[in-house]
Amino acid sequence: MTLAHETGGIGLLERENATILNAALIRSFARALRARNDMLSRRDSTSQIYVAQNDGTLLSEGEAARRPILTIESxxxxxxxxxxxxxxxxxxxxxxxxxxxxxxxxxxxxxxxxxxxxxxxxxxxxxxxxxxxxxxxxxxxxxxxxxxxxxxxxxxxxxxxxxxxxxxxxxxxxxxxxxxxxxxxxxxxxxxxxxxxxxxxxxxxxxxAVADVSGSVDRTFDYERRSREESLASTVEAARMAAVRAGADIRHIRVDDIRETPLGYSPGRGARVRVRAVGPVLNPLST
Structure with a gap:
């Protein structure tokens, strides 16, 4: 299942297209991951795998398989x-x-x-x-x-x-x-x-090889229904948890990008909030 709010940004047509494209890529991407894992297992490699995504950071194999569209132009x-x-x-x-x-x-x-x-x-x-x-x-x-x-x-x-x-x-x-x-x-x-x-x-x-792991969240809010401070705080926390799911070490996660864009075409005080949290790859031996 592909969730549009995790994939497509804003704009109805563009969002639908990105969601459909992501869903269409999932099976072929999974086949490529399986082939790669089979090759590594034949070489007795048990290393954890991370996949490059197109903002210059990494994400876990599981997250990449769920949202392969994030790897285009990586x-x-x-x-x-x-x-x-x-x-x-x-x-x-x-x-x-x-x-x-x-x-x-x-x-x-x-x-x-x-x-x-x-x-x-x-x-x-x-x-x-x-x-x-x-x-x-x-x-x-x-x-x-x-x-x-x-x-x-x-x-x-x-x-x-x-x-x-x-x-x-x-x-x-x-x-x-x-x-x-x-x-x-x-x-x-x-x-x-x-x-x-x-x-x-x-x-x-x-x-x-030198990249960190990241998690990003893209949300829209009406500040008349929910305060700006609460909205930003919830988005930052969601981005931190997204970075953890992507394989970052929770002890060293930092928020390195917050973008807030007013939505002039929406009623009330609408805003689009995008947050990225990054951290080093989690080393299972250090936990």
């Missing part, structure tokens, strides 16, 4: 975090450069910036949580040993960097991925120092 998110971790930056534009396409995103305080607009997934309009990305598709796959961008591709990449930086004019540009060296061909831009990370092809694995 590779890009963790590549961004891994690249930033390797060069010690918390705020940056990150270019994840692969032979077929170069994807640009923005890290703010160490996490991928979330898209504020509806997102199309395979031409299906949704509004579930997704990173804000710009992808420059390359006409032909580039050779990782000698990636050469055309003048048009360089221009498109330069525009993408400026758009992702937005009002943050001095963010460095971190290049990662299998053809990270190709970003050296971009026009010189004093506002965005170029950093090509070492081990650029492994940044997604690094990002997942």
């Amino acid at each position: 590779t890009i998110s963790h590549a961004m975090r891994g690249a930033a971790h390797l060069c010690g930056e918390l705020n940056a534009v990150v270019a994840y450069a692969q032979p077929e396409a170069i994807t640009f995103g923005t890290l703010i305080d160490g996490y991928p910036q979330e898209s504020s607009f509806p997102t199309d997934i395979a031409s299906i309009r949704t509004r579930n949580r997704m990173p804000d990305l710009i992808t420059v598709a390359l006409p032909e796959p580039l050779d990782p040993a000698r990636p050469i961008l055309s003048a048009r591709d360089r221009q498109r990449c330069a525009v993408a960097v400026r758009r992702m930086a937005g009002t943050h004019h001095d963010l460095p540009l971190i290049a990662a991925g299998r053809i990270a060296e190709a970003l050296k061909q971009l026009p010189d831009d004093p506002a965005h120092q170029l950093i090509v990370v070492d081990h650029a092809g492994a940044v997604a694995a690094v990002g997942a």
Whole structure:
């Protein structure tokens, strides 16, 4: 069973689409998890498994199987975090450069910036949580040993960097991925120092390895029926418990993101409240 209020955000059509998409993914995702577990058991591995989700954090295998939609675009998110971790930056534009396409995103305080607009997934309009990305598709796959961008591709990449930086004019540009060296061909831009990370092809694995576990809650309230203070407190507690269900150590959970948005189209004093709580992976041996 997929619950829309746990999956789809706001907007009736977008919420329905995200809920249906999540339900459609559950069986195939479960098959993939079983195949992976069978492979690990053949290697006598009994380690607890966590799955990357698309805000740059992790969640437990059980929670991922229940809400696989949260894992869409997780590779890009963790590549961004891994690249930033390797060069010690918390705020940056990150270019994840692969032979077929170069994807640009923005890290703010160490996490991928979330898209504020509806997102199309395979031409299906949704509004579930997704990173804000710009992808420059390359006409032909580039050779990782000698990636050469055309003048048009360089221009498109330069525009993408400026758009992702937005009002943050001095963010460095971190290049990662299998053809990270190709970003050296971009026009010189004093506002965005170029950093090509070492081990650029492994940044997604690094990002997942250093990630915390998180739980998020997205709710709407009418402050005329329930006070703002009580509403915020209940949402924070729900996010903490969501992080525990996702596999975080309850002793070290912290709330790192609270977003409160007034709902001008609703009667009364409506507001949308989103809270994320994060914590380190629970080590069963330490409990």
